[in-house]
Structure formats: C-alpha cells, structure tokens
Amino acid sequence: MALQWMILTYVVAAEAALALLLTLPSPKLLKNHLVSLVSLILQPALFVVPFAGFQLLDIYWKNEHRLMCTSEICTASERDRYEKSIYKAQRNVVLCASACLLYWCIYRICKYYKEIQRLEEIEKKFKDL
Template identity: 75%
Template sequence: MALQWLILSYVVAAEAVIAVLLTLPYPMLVKKRVVSLVSLILQPAASIVAFAAFQLCDIYWKNEHRLSCSSEVCTATERDRYEKSIYKAQRNAVLCAAGILLYWCIYRICKYNKDLELLEEAVKRETHKDE
C-alpha cells in the first residue's frame, strides 16, 4: 500500500519540476523544444489522473468505513492510531489533488505555448502577405 503513495509522490514531484521548467524564461527555440518534449509526454502521463482519482475513491471508502475511536472505551494507543490514520488520509488526499492539479497546469501551459506559436505564425503569414 505504501508503494503506490511513494510512486504518486514521485510523480507529483516530477510534475512540479516540469511545471517549473515550463515557466522559466528561455530563448524561443529552447522554449519550443521543451514544450514539444513535454507535449509528447502528456498523453501517456494522463494515466496519473485516473490513478489519483482511484486513490481518492479509496480514501473516501476507507474514511466511510473506518471505525471511529471517540468514546471513553478507547485507549490512548488506539486513539493515537486513529488520529494518525486520519492525518495520513488527509495527506494522501492532498497528494492526489496536487497530482491532478499539476497535470492540468502542465497541460494548459503547453496548450498556451502551442496556441501562442500558432498565432505568431499567423501574424508572420499576414505580414508577408501584405508585403
């Protein structure tokens, strides 16, 4: 069970690095190359959205079926274990949401850069047509 959270955390870290790389100011030629490389990776990486959504469903199901430990019968150890599981679930939910949000941000940044490139080409065509 911990392996999937480890994988998800590495993917979220990689997405954060890619998002930073996409937003750094580069010369135009380097920017086009970086955007095209990331665009090639985007389609296979879309599986992270489904994986994170499945993990969110798993967190929700476990939260609904978790035994609560709020009565006086619970020992201090049981109460600590219960609170620790709640904190882990919250951390994992934030991790899933971050994975989905970062993927969306990377997608939008790439789409924005491609649209900008198409508009620049259209402007060049129009200026050459007028001359």
Template identity: 65%
Template sequence: MALQWVILSYVVAAEAVKSRLVALIALVLQPASGILPFVAFQLLDLYWKNEHRLMCTSEICTAEERIRYEKSMFKAQRNVILCVLACLLYWCIYRICKYHRDIKELEEAEKRLKAE
C-alpha cells in the same frame, strides 16, 4: 565563474530545444491520460478506507489506539490534499504548454500574413 558558464550553457540549450520539449510535454500531458486516473484511484481508495475504518470515539479506546486513529485521519487528509494539488499542478502545466503552442501558432500565422 565556471558554474555561471555551465548554467548559461544549460539555459541556451533549453532555449534551443524549448519548442520540441514543450511539444513533447503537451503530447505526454493529454487530459485524462496522465495523472488523472491515478488520482481518481487514490481518492477512491481513501474514500473506501475512510468508510471502513474502525472508529475510536468511545471510552474503551486506549490512548495508543486513539493516537493511531488520529494519525490515520491526518494521513488521509494529507493524501487528499496531495491528490488535489497534483491535479492542479497537472492542469497548470498542461495549460501552460497549450498556451505556448497557441502563441507559436499565432506567431506563425502573423509571419505568413506579413509575408503576403
């Protein structure tokens, strides 16, 4: 029961500071200032490593070299997927904050029109 009260108090506190929190997150998540330069650097690094990676496709490669080559390819592919997903997550959070701010502005405009 105590855990439920703690969770309820956290929810109430989050609702109380939601507008300030959303404004802060929207300010921090300005496009091209957060994660986008980091992701661009990571993608360029992955591209450079892929272009300068030693190929192990001939018969003289040992089984260990071939396994290491395949592992490095899988890691590079995983990192590209993670970079793309980070961009998508960043964009989704940014858009949610922007929509929340737009809704607040529309609610304030509606209140002003009703008051007049």
C-alpha cells in the same frame, strides 16, 4: 499500499518540476523543444488522473469503514493511531488533488504556448504579404 503513495509522490514531484521548467523564462528555441517534448509525454502521463481518482475512492471507502475511536473506552495509543490515520488520509487527498491539478496546469501551459506559436506564425505570414 505504501508503494502506490510513493509512486504518486514521485509523479507529483516530477509534474511540479515540469511546471516550473515550463514557466521559467528561457530562450525561444529551448522553450520550443521543451514544450514539444512535454507535449509528447502528456498523453502517456494521463494515467495519473484515473490513478489518483482510484486512490481517492480508496480513501473514501476506508474512511466510511474506519473504526471510530472517539469515546473514553479507547486507550491513548488507539486514539493516537486513529488520529495518525486521519492525518495520513488528509495528506493523501491533498496529494491526489495536486497530481490532477498539476497535470491540468501542464496541459494548459503547453496548449497556450502552442496557441501563441500558431498566432505568431499567422502574424508573420500577414507581415510578409
């Protein structure tokens, strides 16, 4: 199970780096190539959304079937283990949500940039007339 979370962590880190690269100011030619490259990567990278959704379902199922350790019968180590698992689940929910949100942000950034390019081409055609 830890391998899935490591994969998701690396995907989120890569998405954050791409979002940062897309939003940094850069020369127009470099930005054009970067946006076209990221646009090509976006469709295969869509796997992150169902993968994160499955992980969220897994967290929900485990939360519903988790043994509660809130009474005085539990030992201190059992209570610590229970609290640690709750914190890990919360961290993983944030990780899944950020994976989906960053994917959407990258998609929208690329779409807006392509729309700006299209409008600039239309403007250039009208100026040439």
